[in-house]
Amino acid sequence: MSLTAESVWNNCLEFIKDNIQPQAYKTWFEPIIAVKLTENALSIQVPSKFFYEWLEEHYVKILKVALTKELGKNAKLVYIIKMENTYGNKQPFTEKIPSSNRTAVKSQDVDIPLNNKSPELRNPFVIPGIRNVKIESQLNPNYSFDNFLEGDSNRLARSAGLAVANKPGGTSFNPLLIFGGVGLGKTHLAHAIGVDIKDKYPEKTVLYISAEKFTQQYIDAIKKNNRNDFIHFYQIIDVLIIDDVQFLSGKSGTQDVFFHIFNHLHQNGKQVVLTSDKAPVDMQDIEQRLLSRFKWGLSAELQTPDFETRVSILKNKLYRDGVEMPEEIIDYVAKNIKTNVRELEGAIISLIAQSSFNKKEITLDLARIIVEKFVKNTKREVSIDYIQKVVSDYFQMDIDTLQSKTRKRHIVQARQLAMFFAKKFTKASLASIGSQIGKRDHATVLHACKTVDNLSSTDKQFRKYVEDITKKLSV
Numbered sequence: 001m002s003l004t005a006e007s008v009w010n011n012c013l014e015f016i017k018d019n020i021q022p023q024a025y026k027t028w029f030e031p032i033i034a035v036k037l038t039e040n041a042l043s044i045q046v047p048s049k050f051f052y053e054w055l056e057e058h059y060v061k062i063l064k065v066a067l068t069k070e071l072g073k074n075a076k077l078v079y080i081i082k083m084e085n086t087y088g089n090k091q092p093f094t095e096k097i098p099s100s101n102r103t104a105v106k107s108q109d110v111d112i113p114l115n116n117k118s119p120e121l122r123n124p125f126v127i128p129g130i131r132n133v134k135i136e137s138q139l140n141p142n143y144s145f146d147n148f149l150e151g152d153s154n155r156l157a158r159s160a161g162l163a164v165a166n167k168p169g170g171t172s173f174n175p176l177l178i179f180g181g182v183g184l185g186k187t188h189l190a191h192a193i194g195v196d197i198k199d200k201y202p203e204k205t206v207l208y209i210s211a212e213k214f215t216q217q218y219i220d221a222i223k224k225n226n227r228n229d230f231i232h233f234y235q236i237i238d239v240l241i242i243d244d245v246q247f248l249s250g251k252s253g254t255q256d257v258f259f260h261i262f263n264h265l266h267q268n269g270k271q272v273v274l275t276s277d278k279a280p281v282d283m284q285d286i287e288q289r290l291l292s293r294f295k296w297g298l299s300a301e302l303q304t305p306d307f308e309t310r311v312s313i314l315k316n317k318l319y320r321d322g323v324e325m326p327e328e329i330i331d332y333v334a335k336n337i338k339t340n341v342r343e344l345e346g347a348i349i350s351l352i353a354q355s356s357f358n359k360k361e362i363t364l365d366l367a368r369i370i371v372e373k374f375v376k377n378t379k380r381e382v383s384i385d386y387i388q389k390v391v392s393d394y395f396q397m398d399i400d401t402l403q404s405k406t407r408k409r410h411i412v413q414a415r416q417l418a419m420f421f422a423k424k425f426t427k428a429s430l431a432s433i434g435s436q437i438g439k440r441d442h443a444t445v446l447h448a449c450k451t452v453d454n455l456s457s458t459d460k461q462f463r464k465y466v467e468d469i470t471k472k473l474s475v
């Protein structure tokens with residue numbers, strides 16, 4: 001029977017599968033395609049440079065064993081990196097790495113130019129003198145890698161973050177997109193990367209900003225007619241960290257300007273770090289060209305921490321606060337609060353506070369009461385019905401009026417606000433929001449969201465409505 005690339009690789013896979021964790025196998029081996037076999041060299045195609053680096057760093061030994069078993073001691077492995085459609089409409093980018101002769105499974109460095117040698121000199125936009133302006137990083141030094149505890153749920157994101165911090169702009173994790181649910185540590189990790197870079201490379205300009213603030217700044221810049229200054233400012237940043245990019249959904253102007261800034265930074269080997277509450281595939285109303293760029297580097301998910309990690313997070317918190325707590329209480333809290341690290345910390349903080357204010361001993365009963373409050377309070381997700389009720393109460397109208405077809409300005413505004421908050425506070429799609437708020441279509445909802453955005457930045461009274469209702473919805 002003659003060997004084919006596929007048969008050789010399948011045999012390797014069988015061996016590898018038996019020797020590593022199923023999840024790791026799925027993540028790192030299933031996406032590989034065997035492409036070619038020539039004598040003793042097997043070529044495999046991997047989806048990104050990061051993928052290749054990860055394999056080399058973590059699985060080189062097992063690959064070597066597997067391949068030697070199949071092809072003898074002179075076996076070689078050749079990686080072919082095939083990235084998803086990258087720059088515009090160009091052909092997919094393929095790179096072949098010749099294998100070295102010395103070791104069986106070892107490839108030469110993948111040499112993707114990173115252009116990060118004094119890119120400022122090539123930057124035609126730099127405003128003379130602006131580089132002397134000190135840019136405050138807006139980083140929170142309390143969020144560090146040291147106190148970001150590692151677990152299976154965050155290992156990939158955390159290590160990628162560390163790699164970026166060691167070599168900003170110099171790894172293939174560019175952009176690094178950290179995504180995951182509420183309270184799982186996205187903001188913490190994003191800051192930690194920035195803080196660590198500032199520590200290692202004090203001369204680098206690092207900037208942390210939320211997508212919301214970025215949007216606000218952009219709107220202000222448009223108003224003041226200095227869009228270009230805005231762009232230039234962002235183009236001189238070495239490490240740009242934007243938190244909660246899902247906020248850019250539906251905001252095409254801000255997306256457009258971010259697209260230009262992103263391209264500029266990326267081309268000049270600057271590092272971009274993004275966080276989002278969703279994976280790129282699930283982001284709605286973000287332009288395709290921007291989404292495809294989010295996928296250029298690495299998207300790393302923060303998952304809900306397992307029990308052990310939750311216990312170590314709690315213990316670390318207690319240790320830092322110099323508080324002692326019985327093991328069984330820590331266990332109880334960790335067992336019962338599972339999906340959100342912020343809540344986990346919140347519960348332990350109330351527990352400490354309760355016991356010290358009331359001079360009560362921390363008992364399991366007290367823990368039970370507090371945890372119950374936490375779990376109950378946070379379970380209540382705001383529903384679209386509730387939003388309609390709050391908005392119509394606020395404007396002293398009934399829900400039927402809010403939903404009616406009338407074009408009276410104040411009613412239209414109330415309806416638009418309800419749609420805006422439904423988009424903001426629920427996971428419902430535009431279409432489903434529309435159908436629940438007076439049977440409108442998704443375009444109407446989208447228009448409503450944009451109108452509210454516009455009005456709240458131009459109209460003081462209207463902004464007050466938004467703030468008031470936000471408060472009512474958040475209690």
Ligand code: ADP
Pocket residue numbers: 147148149150154180181182183184185186187188189313341342345
């Ligand atoms: P997100 O931005 O994802 O909503 P945050 O970064 O604000 O979440 O995290 C919420 C809280 O949980 C913060 O106080 C953060 O320090 C803490 N936290 C999250 N993950 C970890 C972790 N792995 N180790 C220690 N603290 C964590």
Ligand code: MG
Pocket residue numbers: 186187188243244
């Ligand atoms: Mg956050």
